Amino acid sequence: MTFLQTVLKELQANVAKLETALSTAGDGAPPHLFEAQPYAPLDNDEASPPWAAFELIDKIRLDLKAVEAAVTPTSKLYLTTVFAANKSAALSTVAVLGVTDAIDKLGGQASLADIAAEVGTNPQKLGRILRLVAGEYIYREVAPDVFANTRHSLGLRKETKAYHFLKFSASEGGAASAVLCKNLLDVKTKDSYKPEDAPFAQSVSNGKAFYDFVSQPAQAEMLQNITEGVVPWLNRTTRSPLLLDYPWGELGSARVIDVGCGPADSGFDILQKYPKLTWVLQDLPHMIELVKTLVPPVLADRVKSGDISFQVQDYFEPNPARGDVWYLRGVIREYDDADALKVLENVVAAMRETKGARLVLNEVFCASPAIVADSGIADAPSQHLPYEQSSLYELANLITWNTYALFGGKERTYRDTVALLEAAGLQVTKFYKFRTFTANIECVVRE
Template structure:
């Protein structure tokens, strides 16, 4: 059968299975409220996997049915989706619709936003076509499930503004950096796309402390926790935190939000958060309501530089968004600093949590060419591949660093003396590679493989 026939049949089959799994929990798009199963919680693993396959097939079907010139033009001008979403976020359209009782005419929105009605109409009609907002009657708009998230109390608007303002500007520096012999191999944010496009000699984080970065700092403060909140449910749910042992060590804990959530779900675990000394007050603030656990040692805040040998013995070491900040050699050196502690407890695991850049290998033979995308999705990669691809490029454009595939991170682990024991695919756009001490290192400790 042709690819078109196979896709249509596969979508029908997958859709039926998903509908049967969800039962009465049917999704909605045009109601101004979250779909609890997908937006606030997580669908069960099988339903999520069916969803991923359906999305892959639908994206391939759209590409198949789109004429070449239309496809290329659509991708070429996709930046205007950013333009439109940025305008809607900045003008607080979602809030203004809510304030007007749930619906608002284009003329009303233009008046309260103090902007041109025709230009705003172009933005709104484009976003409605992309299923953000809905048009209930001609030129009368309301929130749908997705636009409702842009209301002021969520933090979503601030995150959108990071990407649609400074992120959009930084994108203009990506190609110049890729073509500059002095910068193309750099991962230092001070020499990356953001610094190039904004003509500054610093990365985003130092820029936040400048007068010019005040607005961006505000958006980071409000928007980044919203983005982190998207992944926190999967982080605490899709890892068997209580199966590794009694002690979890977060290496490079940042503000400590991940371990706080782990502690809430698994209060019996011992939690250790390691950071550089300037971050300790931030960690103390995160755990300010847990004085008894801090006093008893159930929660420990330790000063530690992850470029120095690890001396704290734990059952699992968690590194979130750490490896991506450095080149391959430096990342391997960083992970190798854990080996001294792993030799003291060879059963311990190392969890590297990152955006695992997805791949989709194109079939080579004529027979395989008609196999639907859902049947070609590699298991060892992040979920929501399209979003993950956009985010991995966005983080490198804004923050520098180096995003990697599963294979890339495995190579770094091997160079550090670690071997892969498992991959945990989160029901989100991040994933976690589980490492352990490799066999040679285990033999050095006198431990047999059977004891690992």
């Protein structure tokens, strides 16, 4: 069998398995594409697809890309890849313009002239953008110059607030990415993981670290957009797996120390679903003051009872807290190995004071699409997709480069992370893969 036929055979088998796995979800119907309604088993961020289905998604996508790459001339592969930034701008633009709402208002499908009049732009230019996005099956051209919503355009309605995230990523994220090459070669920045050396600081903020820049009075609008739009929308895409794919319930009434808690949205979500847990929120003074104001009203009584408490704690200093679970989400990604090790060593020293204490690390793990030793392999790339890494391999890598471009930091592979944890005196007990691009590593102190 030829390579293409081998991949197609694998694809066919995996699509059949996917349909079977999805037959128990939603109303049991297989995925649709052109209808203007969400496909609930896959598109509902408040739930997660069944595991068996989720595991097939990456395999199918990887093999589809293999087919696409195999039939594409090299220069055309470069051109479509390098111009993908235009797709980013197009998606952000239709979201900001409110094209989905306009089509809704015009009855579910409408001419370019009517959509353009509704959103206040030029129909010819809008058509060119919409065709780019329709190539991703977001919108459908139902007749020449007539566009309709599809399953994938509904998430762009203004009420979803997706446009905050899409606009920010395409504009500030795009500007930062544009200087990536300079950032990788400049002697000051190439080996640095500090936020003031990130591409964003070289392109947008005149040398200021991201949060120092957006905290300035002149950037108040950007900060508000980030805290009220960008971050909540992104967090929604990981919330359900974080709650369901790690056995928080088995921790019973454990005391959790949330190190570098930030706005603590994940802690507050976990506490609402697993009310027996008690939770200590640790961060620097300004963040502790802020997080006190962010406690959801349903948890107010738990603050009063002391089940949820706040501690100012610098994680580079010895940690006097005592707890059964030490939870670090997106903390060590901020640092190079030497600083990450300092943070972990302080946690390990405190963990030694509580028998059986465990550390739960929630991160994005850089992912390999496929590790293929031999050319002329007799199977499909999806059969070489490594396990110990973030799910959604492509999205995980896009996200880690995006966070690097904005904030610097060192996002790691699973192997890099395990080496760091072991250097800090920890022993990994389990890797919890999630149905999203983050995952948990659980460890205990090595005896």
